Amino acid sequence: MFLTEKDLVDLVAFRHDLHRHPEVSGEERETAARVEAHLAALKPDRIFTGLGGYGVAAVFAGAAPGPTLLFRCELDALPIPEISDAAHRSEISGKGHLCGHDGHMAIIAALGRGLARRRPARGRVVLMFQPAEETGAGAAAVIADPAFAGIRPDLSFSLHNLPGLPLGHVALASGPVNCxxxxxxxxxxxxxxxxxxxxxxxxxxxxxxxxxxxxxxxxxxxxxxxxxxxxxxxxxxxxxxxxxxxxxxxxxxxxxxxxxxxxxxxxxxxxxxxxxxxxxxxxxxxxxxxxxxxHHCENAPEAVAHLRQALSDEGIGHDATVLPMRASEDFGRFAACGPSAMLFLGSGEAHPALHNPDYDFPDVLIERGARIFLRVIDNVLELS
Amino acid sequence: MFLTEKDLVDLVAFRHDLHRHPEVSGEERETAARVEAHLAALKPDRIFTGLGGYGVAAVFAGAAPGPTLLFRCELDALPIPEISDAAHRSEISGKGHLCGHDGHMAIIAALGRGLARRRPARGRVVLMFQPAEETGAGAAAVIADPAFAGIRPDLSFSLHNLPGLPLGHVALASGPVNCxxxxxxxxxxxxxxxxxxxxxxxxxxxxxxxxxxxxxxxxxxxxxxxxxxxxxxxxxxxxxxxxxxxxxxxxxxxxxxxxxxxxxxxxxxxxxxxxxxxxxxxxxxxxxxxxxxxHHCENAPEAVAHLRQALSDEGIGHDATVLPMRASEDFGRFAACGPSAMLFLGSGEAHPALHNPDYDFPDVLIERGARIFLRVIDNVLELS
CATH class of the missing domain: 3.30.70.360 (Alpha-Beta Plaits)
Incomplete structure (x- = not known):
């Protein structure tokens, strides 16, 4: 694919830096600044900041007209103390990236690295770093932001890591996936x-x-x-x-x-x-x-079909056994823009649960998540 | 009786000084120091301090042997903000003498002024300033204090002012008076x-x-x-x-x-x-x-008889209509020492209720309360 060994080393370092400096919903000023600096180095066609709070989006455009594909990750950490011996453990007392949003950001940043080398032939890719997912406020605020009109997607995608599911295995289904x-x-x-x-x-x-x-x-x-x-x-x-x-x-x-x-x-x-x-x-x-x-998170069949195709192309095992789930996810708001879908990427069957004080995002998922989404982009917009 | 106009002016000033500096249960350090200074000027035969916390007691002894009479008042204020335009309003934010314990202290101090001029012919009078009544901890702590053995009473008395009862009228009964x-x-x-x-x-x-x-x-x-x-x-x-x-x-x-x-x-x-x-x-x-x-507060008939005689001698109206009452009072602990009784002195039918933010002790009750107790002392121990 499009990621080098150096990319992966850099992206793990990027995640660990984010992990050390967690910020909770609505307060993601420093996180947004780190994201913006990382994206700026990739020279996207445009960067939006201050979207619905501290939201950041990078746009990579193709030469020909075509659809806009949006890939969403989340900026916010949790007001829960982290218990960890890792060198990259939280340096902020009482706060921690215990949902893996740091890992999701590294995956979307990885797309930027791929797109920096190979622009889509047509349409646009929007890499969306959304604030305040944990309170359910962020996606709605981003979509309500007047600047969002400039990046309104035709198709939206997101992923969430999922402890309990085998490492790297994917859960995907059409219809409601989150309550x-x-x-x-x-x-x-x-x-x-x-x-x-x-x-x-x-x-x-x-x-x-x-x-x-x-x-x-x-x-x-x-x-x-x-x-x-x-x-x-x-x-x-x-x-x-x-x-x-x-x-x-x-x-x-x-x-x-x-x-x-x-x-x-x-x-x-x-x-x-x-x-x-x-x-x-x-x-x-x-x-x-x-x-x-x-809102409930409803996967549109059209968007799911793109994800399924990418998973098959990449040879990544997937099924729908754990879906839908009772937990909530504010990505559901993006369904108002057009077909959208979210997949769940296994963090390992014995991995500590999300929001647990000893949870940490598995770094090996960065490359896997990026591979799936880069394949979607290539399939839909044809990377040049 | 034994109180001069100057006494009453001084005692009102003493109450107002206590009122300006309320301290809550178990923290009555400054209140105890003010009480001790006031009592020391009256040259009692002995002063006890640090009884069961910040408790203070003054002993006035007669020449001949005889019973020990204890009169109890309370040092503590409440953790309730006072609402008052009075010059003597609380200077301590969030705390106030909203139960009238400042007034009760002035009454017991008034006994000291009387006893400073006329000692009992026999026995002893103990003026007890007890800490931490509001939490129910103070009376028990005072009685459990080893130093209490030196002032153990044969008869104990106390009074509480009572809004709702006509000003200066007394409620008194044998048997349980507080729950x-x-x-x-x-x-x-x-x-x-x-x-x-x-x-x-x-x-x-x-x-x-x-x-x-x-x-x-x-x-x-x-x-x-x-x-x-x-x-x-x-x-x-x-x-x-x-x-x-x-x-x-x-x-x-x-x-x-x-x-x-x-x-x-x-x-x-x-x-x-x-x-x-x-x-x-x-x-x-x-x-x-x-x-x-x-504990419930039980008035012993023998102690009540002394109070009734004093009320009759002083021509003060009294009945039992509001007794017993549901509120609690830690004076009940003194019943373990011997016969004890508590009376309730009307603060006026329209007076703000105890613990209300606009409650204030009526100064006119200082002389009335002191008159009753000085009459008890004279009746039992014969003031010389």
């Missing part, structure tokens, strides 16, 4: 009182006691049936840590999850009816809002 | 999981949902029936404030309240059986402990 999810944050207001006179106040305790299991019980269907819905109660707090006060306020956090966005609309309606009814029964003032909103 | 209470802090440990895979973890949510109302429902009896019991759920927290994690830990805080210590033993047994059963059903690891332990 829709969103956080529902509920506030219930009554009235505080002295703990010896609770009848003079109004505690949200009984509302919280009923709501938590009833919200959870809104879950239905067996995954991945079309009507699958799941509610996970993630957090609740009632009153203050004191023995002298009968509480007047409570907060309940739940994560709603469905196979599709249509299912999410139904689940939100059910949850909202339940919390409104409960608050009214208990005479509490209710307020609520949604956070961390992820 | 026993204690905080029960419950920890439930399961196992955290990714919010998309809650079945791989173990959430305490259903245990918390059942426990909160079931603990509350352990309440029984109509106050003040002998079998009265009340459980107030004051605080609960489940998991962390995040949408991505299914919780593995919860904490539940409840305040148990009974008319008597015997009733408290029963209520604790019921609560412990319930939490053990619930934790076992949900396969959670349970731990729990008690905090803020208050």
């Amino acid at each position: 829709a999810s969103r956080g529902l944050r509920i506030l219930l207001d009554g009235k505080t009182a002295h703990a010896s006179m609770p009848e003079t106040g109004l505690s949200p305790m009984r509302a919280v006691s009923r709501l938590m299991p009833q919200l959870t019980d809104l879950g239905r269907g067996i995954f991945p049936s079309a009507d699958f819905a799941m509610v996970t109660l993630t957090h609740a707090v009632l009153g203050e840590p004191a023995f002298g006060i009968a509480p007047g306020r409570a907060e309940v956090w739940a994560t709603l999850r469905t196979l599709t966005d249509a299912g999410m609309a139904d689940l939100c309606a059910l949850a909202e009816a339940l919390i409104s009814q409960t608050a009214a029964q208990e005479r509490l003032v209710l307020s609520y809002h949604y956070e961390d909103i992820f | 026993a209470s204690r905080g029960l802090r419950i920890l439930l440990d399961g196992k955290t999981a990714h919010a998309s895979m809650p079945e791989t973890g173990l959430s305490p949510m259903r245990a918390v949902s059942r426990l909160m109302p079931q603990l509350t429902d352990l309440g029984r009896g109509i106050f003040p029936s002998a079998d009265f019991a009340m459980v107030t759920l004051t605080h609960a927290v489940l998991g962390e404030p995040a949408f991505g994690i299914a919780p593995g830990r919860a904490e539940v805080w409840a305040t148990l309240r009974t008319l008597t210590d015997a009733g408290m033993a029963d209520l604790c047994a019921l609560a412990e059986a319930l939490i053990s059963q619930t934790a076992a059903q949900e396969r959670l690891v349970l731990s729990y402990h008690y905090e803020d332990i208050f």
